[in-house]
Amino acid sequence: MLxxxxxxxxxxxxxxxxxxxxxxxxxxPVAQYVRSRVPVAAVTTGAALLALxxxxxxxFADVLAIIAGAGGGVGAMKAxxxxxxxxxxxx
Numbered sequence: 703m704l705x706x707x708x709x710x711x712x713x714x715x716x717x718x719x720x721x722x723x724x725x726x727x728x729x730x731p732v733a734q735y736v737r738s739r740v741p742v743a744a745v746t747t748g749a750a751l752l753a754l755x756x757x758x759x760x761x762f763a764d765v766l767a768i769i770a771g772a773g774g775g776v777g778a779m780k781a782x783x784x785x786x787x788x789x790x791x792x793x
Contacts, residue, residue, distance in 0.1 A: 704775055705750040705772070706751065706754055709747040711778070712746065712778045715785060716739055716740065720737075732789070745774075753768070754767070
């Protein structure tokens, strides 16, 4: 569940950033960056959803779910932190 939450947070942040870039004059570089990060967001969300689906299986499926969830969650958090640090303003 935490992996899915992290992946959805990254997806939502990219969506918010892309929406703001489309409305702003000169926002094309940011919109292009967001488009380049969509595959990463899709993979981490897919891994988190796979982990959630695997968690309903037996013991071996639970181990695979833990591995997929950890990978998806860590990947999503690192991607979110990277995007946030790139576009962080204020202080």
